[in-house]
Amino acid sequence: MLQQTQVKTVLERFYFPFLEAFPTLQKLADAELDDVLKRWEGLGYYTRARNLHKAARLAAPEMPQTVAELQALPGIGRSTAHAVAAFAYHTPVPIMDANVKRILCRFFGIAEATEKRLWEHAYALFDTERPFDYNQAMMDLGASLCSPRDPDCVTCPFAAHCRGRHDPLAYPRKAAKKPVPVRRRIIVVHRHKGHYALRQRDGRFLHGLWGFAEYEAADTAGMHALGNITQKYSHFTLEGEVYLAERYAEGFEWFPPKALEGLALSGADHKVLRLLP
Ligand code: SF4
Incomplete structure (x- = not known):
């Protein structure tokens, strides 16, 4: 939770609500991935939430205690395995951060x-x-x-x-910073009979999160321009032009406005939501 998010923010908004929702490893393992992603919403790095959930399903009801067993779980690398073994179980191993x-x-x-x-x-x-x-x-x-x-x-x-x-x-010598590439996208909010069209992402990036339609290029004739959003990710910056299309479109699930609050959305899609009239 602490990657890219300050300790104060994590403590105030994420850590305790997450523990209340999933107080045991078994509860986390039994939860739907959508619920876990919803609790993670705003922290970014959603692969961590998915791996946490996968690891809980593999390990429940108890976490293993050795570095080797911990490292065999999804999302747990050498440093995390050493940190958990050292601090949670007092195993005599060094930490690395x-x-x-x-x-x-x-x-x-x-x-x-x-x-x-x-x-x-x-x-x-x-x-x-x-x-x-x-x-x-x-x-x-x-x-x-x-x-x-x-x-x-x-x-x-x-x-x-x-x-x-x-x-x-x-020490250590600083690596030269590589420029972060920019991806420009057209984001289209389809609205039909008061319902909004969203898709649940199934690729590796932001997997499991819901989002509005996103295209590399699109004919926006007849759509209403709502504004622009920018979202920084670790490996690129998304610059999106957002449009509202008042028509039906195939290949989406449709939600009334109130239901959108219950979906796990990416930071970019939250910014799109805020542009809606
Ligand atoms: S660099 Fe300075 S502060 Fe850091 S370990 Fe060495 S002596 Fe200590």
């Missing part, structure tokens, strides 16, 4: 590190006698003294052994 990666790169003086090398260093530095405290300390160090832009090497307890202390900002 952006903060830990930065500390490891600075401590070992590595400008460009592969995942494999970082894990080797994580295990090399790991304190097997006080694993829980060690992981907590790494997180605290990354959030305080060894911060991304303003590391405080003078007071850092690692300074005597840290290879990066003379030029900490050089």
Whole structure:
């Protein structure tokens, strides 16, 4: 939930309502995917919600506890498996997040590190006698003294052994940012007898979410222009021209306005909704 969403927002709007709706792994496993996506609406990265649901179905009634078993579940990579094993079950394994990666790169003086090398260093530095405290300390160090832009090497307890202390900002080297491509689309809201036409997406992208008709190109003659929307995704930016077409169209499901509130919609489709007269 915390990817791209601030802790405060997650706590205020998402985390507790999600736990209330699905208080056990079994409840999550038994839920319909649509309900899970609806609770996730606004967080983005919907693959996470789908994988969470799939993982619950595979693991219910209990989550496995070892790194290997956790990593075998959908959506759980090496870092997540280590974090769950370390914090939920106190398994003596190191964690790896952006903060830990930065500390490891600075401590070992590595400008460009592969995942494999970082894990080797994580295990090399790991304190097997006080694993829980060690992981907590790494997180605290990354959030305080060894911060991304303003590391405080003078007071850092690692300074005597840290290879990066003379030029900490050089580690890790920043990758040049690639320009994000723009996708231009025509978004058409079909309205007929007071009902709106939507489709449930079945491709990989935004799978399971409902949306209005979207075309690369379309003849908009006879339609009403409603405005434009922009939605940023991790790998592209969507720029949509939105039109209202007062006519029936094939291949959709039709919903009265009130029912739209109950559907799981993408952020872009919510913006389209707000443009409707
Ligand atoms: S000495 Fe500086 S660069 Fe090294 S771990 Fe501490 S704060 Fe980070």
